[in-house]
C-alpha cells in the first residue's frame with residue numbers, strides 16, 4: 001500500500017480521533033496484566049490525544065481519569081467535541097471487569113482511524129484498534145492479488161472466509177488441497193485466551209461460530225457467543241475436563257458446536273475476521289442462495305471491482321454487499337467513493353435501508369431478501 005493510500009485514512013476530525021484514542025486506551029487497559037508498561041504508556045499517550053481534542057480545562061487529564069471515563073458511555077467523553085459520531089453516544093467501551101465490551105468489537109471498530117502523529121510501532125496492539133477497516137482489507141487482498149489471476153484470487157479469498165480458524169496442520173492440508181491459495185504471511189495466530197475455556201486439567205477448548213466459524217468469545221460468566229452480535233446464538237458453558245455448550249435460549253433449531261482443543265489451533269487476527277471474514281460469510285451465503293435458485297454466480301469479479309455478478313435467466317445483477325454496522329461510517333464511505341454496483345444490505349443490515357436511501361437518494365440500494373426475490377423471479381421468467 002502506498003503512503004498516499006494510507007494517508008487518505010488519516011483524519012483531523014477531533015471526534016474521530018477521540019473515538020480512535022478511546023478504543024486504543026480501552027484495549028490497552030484490557031491487556032495491562034500481560035503488557036504492563038507498554039499498555040500504561042499507550043493509555044498515557046491516548047490521554048494526550050483526548051486532551052488535545054478537548055482543549056484546555058476540559059475532559060480527562062490523567063490516564064486513570066481517562067480509564068474511569070471509558071467505563072461510562074462515550075457520550076460524556078465526546079461532549080463538546082467537533083465531529084463526534086452521534087451513534088456512539090450510548091456506547092460503553094469497558095465493562096466492570098475491565099474487559100472490552102461487545103460494542104467495542106462490533107461497532108466502535110468501524111470508526112477506527114489511524115492516528116498519524118502517534119509514532120512508534122506497537123506489535124501488541126491488534127490491527128483493528130489502529131487501522132482503518134479499508135486498510136486491513138487492502139492488506140489482506142494485496143497478498144492475494146499478487147498473481148492477478150481471477151481464479152486464484154477467488155480461491156484465496158474463499159479459503160480465508162471459509163477457514164478463519166482450525167487445527168494448524170489441518171489448515172495446511174486444506175490449503176494444499178484447494179490449490180492456488182495465496183495468503184498474507186503470518187495470517188494465522190494462536191486463539192486469544194478470552195476466546196478459550198481452560199478446563200481444570202489445564203487443557204484449552206474453543207468453539208466455532210455457526211455463521212462465521214471464528215472462535216466465539218468465552219466470558220468469565222460462562223456465556224459463549226460470537227463477537228459479531230448479528231451472529232446471535234448464545235450458549236452457556238457446562239464446565240469440566242470435557243466442556244460442552246448448551247443453547248441459552250433453549251432453541252433446538254441447531255445443536256451447539258462441538259468443542260475443539262486449543263492445542264495446535266490457529267485463527268485469523270480479529271481485524272481480518274471482522275472486516276474480511278464476517279462480510280465474506282454473508283457474501284458466500286447470498287451467492288449460495290442465488291445458485292440454489294438456479295442462477296450463475298461470479299464471486300468478486302474483475303479482481304474485486306464489486307462482490308457478486310449474478311446471471312439469472314436473461315437478467316444480470318451486479319451487487320456490492322455492505323456489511324457495516326455503523327450506518328454513519330457506511331454513508332461517509334459511500335459518499336467518498338461511488339460504488340460500481342448496486343448496494344446490497346445483508347440480513348443483519350436490512351434495517352439500514354430507509355436511512356441509507358434518505359441520505360443518498362441517487363444510490364441504488366436493496367436488501368438481501370428483496371434481491372433474492374428478484375433473482376428467483378428472473379429464473380421463473382426464464383423457464
Ligand SMILES: [Zn+2]
Nearest residue numbers: 209212226231
Ligand atoms: Zn460469527
